[in-house]
Amino acid sequence: MSKGKYYFSKSLEKGLRILALFNRNTPVLTQSEVARVLELNMTSTYRYINTLVEMGYLEKNTKTKEIRPAARCLLMCVNLMQATDNLRMIKEEVDRLHRHYNISIDVAFAVDDTLVRLYHREAEEALTYSLPEFSKNCLHNTALGKAYLAGLPEEAAAVKIDQMELVAKTDRTIVDRKILQQEIELTRKRGFAMQVEEYLPGVLAIAAPLYDPINNMGVGAVSFDFSILQHDARSIEAQYTEMIQETAQVLSGMLSPMQHRK
Amino acid sequence: MSKGKYYFSKSLEKGLRILALFNRNTPVLTQSEVARVLELNMTSTYRYINTLVEMGYLEKNTKTKEIRPAARCLLMCVNLMQATDNLRMIKEEVDRLHRHYNISIDVAFAVDDTLVRLYHREAEEALTYSLPEFSKNCLHNTALGKAYLAGLPEEAAAVKIDQMELVAKTDRTIVDRKILQQEIELTRKRGFAMQVEEYLPGVLAIAAPLYDPINNMGVGAVSFDFSILQHDARSIEAQYTEMIQETAQVLSGMLSPMQHRK
């Protein structure tokens, strides 16, 4: 076995990669699609899909052979999401701030290059299960994204920046890697990120990174969002610099309430 | 390899069984707990947990060694739940009925012996993500459970009944396997289940099984729930027998809207 990977199960990895293919836009797949996307041979693909089907995580349409997540998946997902219950506390705290100060607040975790929004001011609470939203390609053009990058170790951030696609959402979006590097540098030094009409015209935001308090690693960010009609960058910076950092600290403290049970 | 299991990946199974250990009551585990519960040796347990940690599905407290679901889990769960989007349609239809007829409606899927409630009249919408609730040990004492059992093939139902623990929730709960068998038989013949104060004093319900329309297998049930103060069993049966069966048919039709994409 390749050294250093003695304790890594490739089979488990492949199975999970299959499960992770499904989403709102791809609720159904065929075996050959899976094989193509994951670059697996048909036999292995068949084996892993069959395992997931036999375990009840996927179901296969016996006629069309299409596969999709099944009821047991739902059960596991509900369980897993309830297990990460600290997120509820975060939401409650954010709601409190939101009501009290009447500002829009976003909290997001980063997974690879995706920001998973736990709380979003335009949260459509009624949709499906009021699940969080997520967005890709926004690490460079949102306050949340820039704060998250600034919370990473310098090298890790540099690697991410090198690999990112710097999509220009507005004419203010940073599309130059050098400038983005400097911006993240600045953000890291002062402890908060600013975003001025870089994501959407008329929208400003200030954000600070969230840290896993135990492993002391950047895991996400929290932002306050404003309209250009009520605020300008200067006033936001004057008014909210401390508050965003305090909020980030409070929320970070909730991330790993990993007391010993019993 | 044991014959017949050529196309089943034990590694994937074990990894998923680890993920499936986490829930609201068990948000954190240690390696030895996992090993004990799943009857794996420490090395294998270490390997699978390490795989999940390296992939980002679990995170390990570097000090206490405790493990728990991580952000990537949340991402996958959200994706998977949104992939099963047909459930949204079900919820909308149920809400419509609920408003229109002013009756309490429950929709549930069965996973092993657990009923996963998609809609529950006491649904605490604000909790966490408004996730569904689930309950165990209620196949024998709820209309939902009895309807589900009646929707299964006779043999499968018989096996389940044999293995169930017939907990007496009230003095009306069926606790005798023979009587339960007969009750399910009756339910199967007439196409709906009744429950009269068998789960909670004062609560009645009528239910019908939900079928996966493609594989034509019983997968869950839908029920209308009433209070003894407003209704008795006779009047419910007179009034709702057809409606519950029609509702079950409509909802069943939504379960597998598996059109070919593109």
Place this chain on the structure above:
DNA sequence: GCAATTTTAACTATAATAGTAATCTCTTTC
């Protein structure tokens, strides 16, 4: 009905895992 494609099955060489035992790392206790 006949290609073309997809899915499933049989079959081994090879790579991955299980399991044992040894080692390391904390805690606890005295």
Place this chain on the structure above:
DNA sequence: GAAAGAGATTACTATTATAGTTAAAATTGC
């Protein structure tokens, strides 16, 4: 602060599960 003990990690092979090839079914399109 040493010793004991529990749990986690690593090293090491025998075993076995899986990858990949090939081929047979099954399905689809014509």
